[in-house]
Amino acid sequence: MPVSREALVRKLEPIFRSVIDPNLVLRDELDASQVPLWDSLKHIILVVEIETQLGVALTTDELAHLRNVGELVTLLQERGAQA
């Protein structure tokens, strides 16, 4: 049984906050273009932290282009991420 989207968001939010912006509130449509502090460097840190803390490995394409929170959550569900 896949882990719920809500559980994943609960797990992701502190990661986003520690890496990008302590006041960030996650929603599905949120992407890097709406968050000035979410630059390409922060994005790399974000990916590494998500991979480490949720025990998943993203592919090169996902790692480079995935910047919408909703898509990320869907992907993590497919990968069987642990929340």
Add this chain to the structure above:
Amino acid sequence: MSAETKTLDDVLTRYRAARTLQQLSAAASEYAAAGLSLPPAAPKLRLALTGNYSTQFLAAGFPVALAAQGFAADIYESPYNQWRAELLDTGSPLHAFAPTHIVLALSSIELAYGSLRRPEAVVEAVDAAVKAALRANDAQFLITLPEPLIDEMSDAGSAYAWRREVTDGLRKAFTVPRVTLLDIAPLIRTIGAAGWFDDRFYDAAKLPFHPDRTPALLGLLANAVVGATAPRCKLVVVDLDDTLWGGRVGDDGCDGLQLDAAGKGRHFLRLQAFLAGLHAKGILLAIASKNDPAAAQEVFDKRPEMILRRQDFAAAEIHWEPKSSSLGRILERLQLSTAGVVFLDDNPVERAEVLRRFPDIAAPDLPDDPAQRVPVLERSGLFDHRLATDESRGRTRMYAENVAREAARYDAGDYQEFLRDLKMILQSAELKEARERVIELIHKTNQFNLTTRRYNWGELASAVRSGFGRCYRLTDRFGDNGIISVAAVARDSDQDARIDLWLMSCRVLGRKVEETIVADLAARARALGARRLIGEYIASPKNALVRNLYPRLGFSEIDNDGVTIRYALSLTDTPATSATELIAMAEGPAPIAAIAG
């Protein structure tokens, strides 16, 4: 001011603990955001970072990494993969920055698969760019040698041949002191290929290693930058017992020392080989040992396994005085300042005592496990001066002022203060509380042993039947030294109490412990009604150390039959107890923790 200092320490502690990119990034941001500054005297360097991969994380981390080494730094980072243009064009922003240090971070991935590809083309390009820059400014250069590619599976493959050709070519091209070539292959090997390589991040972000390896690589680079900058290590002062060889020559004897290359001696020989390598590079070696000089010399003369010979040491201080005095004398004899001096001693108390007087020397924490010592020294960066020379103008410019620090005055009062800071607690207990250790010490201790009576338990019990026996355990702020002394006092007559046996570990010599113990023995003898405390000294081949102990402790000689010298201390006068206030006495057998708490 102290609050600011603490904040800086906090950030640096966080930096040193950083194992992931996120942790490094957080420490770097805190350092930048807080506007933390090092003491105004801290040397400042201007570091330009250029290369052929994403160097942003390194650039962001460099200020805090260098601060952790005591350097303030301004950083300039070239745009991605602009190293050739930046170095070749003397009007480039990199040159305009006027760097004191240039780090050229090159990854094999772009070199091997980019436009240069052929080894000779790579060498030629690096050579041309770096030499143009060397002419244009006076910066120190640090170039990372191309790392092994993930494709490098065996030494028969083409990736290996490619890297070898490039590396050999670069080593041949750069032999000037201003250029340091840094091979990161040992770092990759330490981390392991599985933890290092991650192609996804090269594809997505032009990072040739997993992002979480950034702190490790940054640490290596910062060490190398500082190594090319810091005063070159010029003198290593080394302890003997349990540092240069295993065991203590005074107690274990020359033949009992661990120097067996196939056994426990191997790790001591490793350290000797390490020091011999430094010696071959022109670094001076000296000895500071609390020992009997003749016994120490015997090891050099009679143990063929010794890699270092006595004549390899430019100076030797072998006696029982504080090691800070030894170091002071060595520096005076060799006409050296404290810059670039490293002190190696297995005993943390000795290191602290030396650092107290000479705070700017390096006294690395040698692990208790001898096997860990050479790796710790190799990693310390203390000996990584590589090719730097004192003549380098970049270095001279960087130090605004070379403060010749005069060795702080250090008088008897300072040493007392050091002893007070040790927070020593001497716990006294009956012999039966530590029966095995007491017998072991009786049979093993040679140097601080007044009568060398090798009693078994029965003999010991009858020696103290009418008197008392005590053993002493010493703790200090560095930890528990265990049972360090044993004394047996006999009652020969109503008037006299006689110290029949007294021995102590030399490790705690010079810390006023013997004064405290004799005061304790005197008090106990007085409580039993004795009017005199008698001390005996029987010379042995190894106990010259304590020949004058009793006179030093205020005893007067009363008799000498050629074998035994007897001394007496009157118990009817109140003895001076200035020594004992440095050491708290506690009664056993309560656990040490309870007493210390």
